[in-house]
Structures are given as C-alpha cells and as structure tokens.
Amino acid sequence: DFNTCVGEDAMFSNTSGSNNIAIGDHAGQNNNGSNNILLGARVMRSATNSNGNIIIGKEAGSILGTGGNNIIIGNGRNPSADSSNNLLIGDSSHSTVVIAGKTISFNLDGTVTWS
Numbered sequence: 001d002f003n004t005c006v007g008e009d010a011m012f013s014n015t016s017g018s019n020n021i022a023i024g025d026h027a028g029q030n031n032n033g034s035n036n037i038l039l040g041a042r043v044m045r046s047a048t049n050s051n052g053n054i055i056i057g058k059e060a061g062s063i064l065g066t067g068g069n070n071i072i073i074g075n076g077r078n079p080s081a082d083s084s085n086n087l088l089i090g091d092s093s094h095s096t097v098v099i100a101g102k103t104i105s106f107n108l109d110g111t112v113t114w115s
Contacts, residue, residue, distance in 0.1 A: 007041075017051075024058075033068065040075075 003020045005011040010022040013030045022028040022038040026045050033051040038044050044053065044061040051068040055061040057075040064070070065081040072079065074090045089097070097104045105113045 010038075046081075 002018050003011055003014060003022070005022045007023060007027055008025040009029050010024065010027045011020060011029070011031065014020070014028070014032055017032045017034045019034050020028060020036045020038070024039060024041045024043055027038040027040065027043045028036060028047065029045045031044060031047040031050055033047065033049050035052045036044065036050065037054045039056045040058045040060060042059045042062055043055050043057070044050065044064055046062060047064045047066070049066050050064055053061065053068060053070045053072070055070065055072045057073055057077060060074055060077045061070065061072045063078045063081050064083070067079065067081070067083040069084050070079060070086045070088070072086070072088045074088065077088050077090065079086045079088060103115045105115070107113065
C-alpha cells in the first residue's frame with residue numbers, strides 16, 4: 001500500500017489506495033484514492049475515491065468527493081464535491097494574486113486587471 005499517515009484517523013478508512021501522504025488529524029479519513037499529498041487537519045476528509053491531489057490547509061478540500069488532480073492551498077478552500085483539474089489558492093474572499101511583483105485583480109464585474 002505504501003502510504004505515510006501521521007495524525008489521528010489520517011487515512012483511517014483507506015483499504016485500497018496507495019502512494020498517499022496524509023499529515024494531520026483526520027486527513028483523508030474516508031479516502032480510498034491514490035497519489036494524494038494531504039497536509040492539514042481534516043484535509044479532504046469526506047473524499048471517497050479521489051486521486052492525484054495536492055491539498056494544503058486546515059479543512060481544505062473537505063467536501064471533495066471523487067474529483068481528482070486538484071491543487072488546493074488555503075484554509076477551508078473547497079471546490080465543488082466532484083470537481084477535477086483545479087488550481088485553487090486562498091479562500092474565496094481573496095480577489096488579488098501577486099506573482100513576481102505583478103498584481104492580478106479579479107473584479108466583481110468579471111474582468112481581470114494587471115498592475
């Protein structure tokens with residue numbers, strides 16, 4: 001199985017998933033998926049068969065069900081339950097991102113500006 005789990009009930013229900021790293025209490029608690037990196041308390045706790053995710057932050061990805069190949073960083077950050085192929089950073093209240101000194105703003109009218 002080759003899983004590394006640290007924390008109370010981390011990957012507790014895993015019977016078939018492999019190559020997972022779960023650090024944090026209840027991290028990946030109900031997941032049988034493979035190839036996940038989970039860091040934080042209750043990260044991806046509800047997932048049942050989710051594969052190929054990198055999820056960091058307390059309760060991040062906690063409602064994810066079967067979606068996979070997500071990168072989620074931020075406390076409480078969640079995609080929809082069966083969502084796949086997402087890059088989510090920060091919680092939903094963030095409206096700006098700074099990359100290499102450039103600010104990207106996501107405006108309420110749906111436009112995006114750089115400065």
